[in-house]
Amino acid sequence: MTRPPPEPAPRTAPRRRDARATRARLLASAGEVFAQHGFRDANLRQICAHARANLGAVRYYFGGKQALYREAFFAAYREVFAGEPMPRLADDDDPAAALSTWMRWFLRMLLIRRAAHPYLSRLLARELAQPSEVLDEIVALVVAPARDELERVVAALIDADARSREVEEKTHLVIFLCLQFEMAQPVLERLGVPRSRTPEAVDALAGRLLRFALAGLRA
Amino acid sequence: MTRPPPEPAPRTAPRRRDARATRARLLASAGEVFAQHGFRDANLRQICAHARANLGAVRYYFGGKQALYREAFFAAYREVFAGEPMPRLADDDDPAAALSTWMRWFLRMLLIRRAAHPYLSRLLARELAQPSEVLDEIVALVVAPARDELERVVAALIDADARSREVEEKTHLVIFLCLQFEMAQPVLERLGVPRSRTPEAVDALAGRLLRFALAGLRA
DNA sequence: CCCGAAGTCAAACGCCCGTATGACTCGTCC
DNA sequence: GGACGAGTCATACGGGCGTTTGACTTCGGG
Numbered sequence: 001m002t003r004p005p006p007e008p009a010p011r012t013a014p015r016r017r018d019a020r021a022t023r024a025r026l027l028a029s030a031g032e033v034f035a036q037h038g039f040r041d042a043n044l045r046q047i048c049a050h051a052r053a054n055l056g057a058v059r060y061y062f063g064g065k066q067a068l069y070r071e072a073f074f075a076a077y078r079e080v081f082a083g084e085p086m087p088r089l090a091d092d093d094d095p096a097a098a099l100s101t102w103m104r105w106f107l108r109m110l111l112i113r114r115a116a117h118p119y120l121s122r123l124l125a126r127e128l129a130q131p132s133e134v135l136d137e138i139v140a141l142v143v144a145p146a147r148d149e150l151e152r153v154v155a156a157l158i159d160a161d162a163r164s165r166e167v168e169e170k171t172h173l174v175i176f177l178c179l180q181f182e183m184a185q186p187v188l189e190r191l192g193v194p195r196s197r198t199p200e201a202v203d204a205l206a207g208r209l210l211r212f213a214l215a216g217l218r219a
Numbered sequence: 220m221t222r223p224p225p226e227p228a229p230r231t232a233p234r235r236r237d238a239r240a241t242r243a244r245l246l247a248s249a250g251e252v253f254a255q256h257g258f259r260d261a262n263l264r265q266i267c268a269h270a271r272a273n274l275g276a277v278r279y280y281f282g283g284k285q286a287l288y289r290e291a292f293f294a295a296y297r298e299v300f301a302g303e304p305m306p307r308l309a310d311d312d313d314p315a316a317a318l319s320t321w322m323r324w325f326l327r328m329l330l331i332r333r334a335a336h337p338y339l340s341r342l343l344a345r346e347l348a349q350p351s352e353v354l355d356e357i358v359a360l361v362v363a364p365a366r367d368e369l370e371r372v373v374a375a376l377i378d379a380d381a382r383s384r385e386v387e388e389k390t391h392l393v394i395f396l397c398l399q400f401e402m403a404q405p406v407l408e409r410l411g412v413p414r415s416r417t418p419e420a421v422d423a424l425a426g427r428l429l430r431f432a433l434a435g436l437r438a
Numbered sequence: 439c440c441c442g443a444a445g446t447c448a449a450a451c452g453c454c455c456g457t458a459t460g461a462c463t464c465g466t467c468c
Numbered sequence: 469g470g471a472c473g474a475g476t477c478a479t480a481c482g483g484g485c486g487t488t489t490g491a492c493t494t495c496g497g498g
Contacts, residue, residue, distance in 0.1 A: 019445065038349055040259040043485060054447050056488085065486065122348070129341070129348035130257055131405045139409040147410060172412065173431060176399035177392065183402055184395055186350045190358040191366060193391065212392060215438030216431035236464060236475055262455060273477050275458090284456065 030072035035119025249291035254338025
């Protein structure tokens, strides 16, 4: 029914009718529009127009609006995280240094790399407000592994069993300590809090958060 | 055009055609349905049916869907916070005790009183994902005053100017440390984190968060 | 050169839903 | 008890949008 993603490598020179390119444009446009307006308010005509594709292309390539949304979400996610995968922490000797590494990486993802994909975060915020099946996959694919990784660091830091309630809770505190800058941005904006955008500012912010988190964890 | 809220006190015995009651039912139903489906996906026919009111009643009482949404949001907000207003903190001598009071109150609002209005939090989450004019009002009306109040406590706690960058940032950290249990609930749920529901559990949680926050603030 | 498949396109179908309308039915007051 | 206004109701209008269809165009291979 729906066309599968075309062959990975184009054998010939770019064709005038390039299915791969059309599909990609559609995906990019969809990510943008869905992020801006939400699933329901986004309309396919706009997405297609912006992608210089015909309305029918959605059905042809993806099968429908819902499927397009899902693909767009994962495509955006992949592009953002593929460039800089989560650092492995267990190898690191010093738990405090490991925590620092993780937090800096996470904040960099949230605050800087989003410039490359300004809509991934908004897609996520929308999923939080109205979870669809996509959120299940995202949590299982991204959040849970990150949590598990960080959990080991926290356990080492406070010298407790990685499976204990305390470690679990404190791990989540650290994650959301960072994540708030993403999730609560509309509120922070209205409170007049400027967003750190430059690598230097983000690094400084990470440093302050790290101090806060370290003290809290050890308390 | 739209009927104003009826007289505060009903002079006579409840009438068979009771405008006040109809309006209230509509408001309650709207809050529920908007929270469950979001502004766009909620439909007036469903809201009206659930409120045992006619479709035309929406226009009659509120003027339209958007206006109904706004009214429903504020009605829910008022009901949740009216019962237990934010504690005044400046009066308290010990900053640590003041922080404790504030955090306990805040968490109680988020985790317990929401049982009375299970949909206020979801309405808020939706506003975060897709801010409308309503979010401006909510921030100005609720979040900003709470922030200002807490800011004084934090300033006293770390012995700094209440208007300094440091105080501002740390205040936000504390707020969102609590707020995450509200905002990130869909994620926490999928991670298998149970929600504290009983007053005792919430109090215990508040205690742990307080330890974390105090240590972090003083770091 | 032709044929079939892959891709594109315009047009239309059909549904959902917010809004609008006008008639009907109560309660109340003169 | 008649009339007026508040409240209720069924019905219809109109637009937006996802989906579907079928014909047209381009390309590669026999």
